[in-house]
Amino acid sequence: MTTPLAAVERPRLILGSASPRRLDLLAQIGILPDQVRQADIDETPLKGELPDRYVRRIAREKAMALDSGMDDVLLCADTTVAVGRRILGKPASRAEAGDFMRLMSGRRHRVLTAVVIRHGDKLRDRLVETTVRMRPITAAELDAYLDVGDWEGKAGGYAIQGAAAAFIPWIQGSFSSVVGLPLAETAAMLASCGITRKEVRP
Numbered sequence: 024m025t026t027p028l029a030a031v032e033r034p035r036l037i038l039g040s041a042s043p044r045r046l047d048l049l050a051q052i053g054i055l056p057d058q059v060r061q062a063d064i065d066e067t068p069l070k071g072e073l074p075d076r077y078v079r080r081i082a083r084e085k086a087m088a089l090d091s092g093m094d095d096v097l098l099c100a101d102t103t104v105a106v107g108r109r110i111l112g113k114p115a116s117r118a119e120a121g122d123f124m125r126l127m128s129g130r131r132h133r134v135l136t137a138v139v140i141r142h143g144d145k146l147r148d149r150l151v152e153t154t155v156r157m158r159p160i161t162a163a164e165l166d167a168y169l170d171v172g173d174w175e176g177k178a179g180g181y182a183i184q185g186a187a188a189a190f191i192p193w194i195q196g197s198f199s200s201v202v203g204l205p206l207a208e209t210a211a212m213l214a215s216c217g218i219t220r221k222e223v224r225p
């Protein structure tokens with residue numbers, strides 16, 4: 024005797040992010056959120072706050088700032104660049120982007136992405152760290168790079184998926200995490216909530 028399989032309702036996925044990169048990255052692994060929303064929070068670091076604690080706090084605050092139903096899965100993330108204990112957020116101006124790039128030129132830095140998933144009253148997070156090496160950048164190269172405008176809205180003032188790739192000979196860790204969402208880790212977290220690839224709602 025065969026038992027008919029009941030249709031299993033998967034939870035609704037809400038991406039709590041205004042970042043087009045995060046939406047593209049999810050699409051790359053075949054996951055399309057049912058809804059995309061933006062969490063508006065103050066991303067100023069606390070006095071003396073270390074980068075790891077900062078990025079986790081901000082990702083959690085994004086998740087707490089958004090409403091979702093008990094059955095919904097809410098996904099938020101935060102990406103930040105750390106040079107030693109210093110946090111490099113999104114530069115406020117071209118001049119600040121230049122300062123950040125000069126600081127990273129010829130040395131290694133860390134890119135930290137915290138992923139948070141809220142499912143009902145459960146909140147889980149995961150911190151992924153990637154080390155990125157930038158070769159020394161000349162003043163002329165920096166000027167030309169800043170003209171491209173890639174620095175806007177990017178942690179540390181650069182996009183590894185854009186023109187800055189010419190300055191990055193080596194990374195250790197997760198490329199997708201540097202772009203904004205560590206895909207292997209995110210896929211595993213979503214799968215544990217019943218969300219897997221190619222589940223598009225009609």
Ligand SMILES: Cc1cn([C@H]2C[C@H](O)[C@@H](COP(=O)(O)OP(=O)(O)OP(=O)(O)O)O2)c(=O)[nH]c1=O
Pocket residue numbers: 039040041042044061062100101102103104113134176177178179181182183184201202203
């Ligand atoms: C280092 C680096 C960052 N980034 C981006 C990823 C993130 O979008 C951004 C860091 O800012 P975030 O505050 O993490 O994200 P966001 O403001 O773009 O979107 P939201 O808060 O709504 O989720 O920098 C790149 O695209 N490439 C890179 O190489």
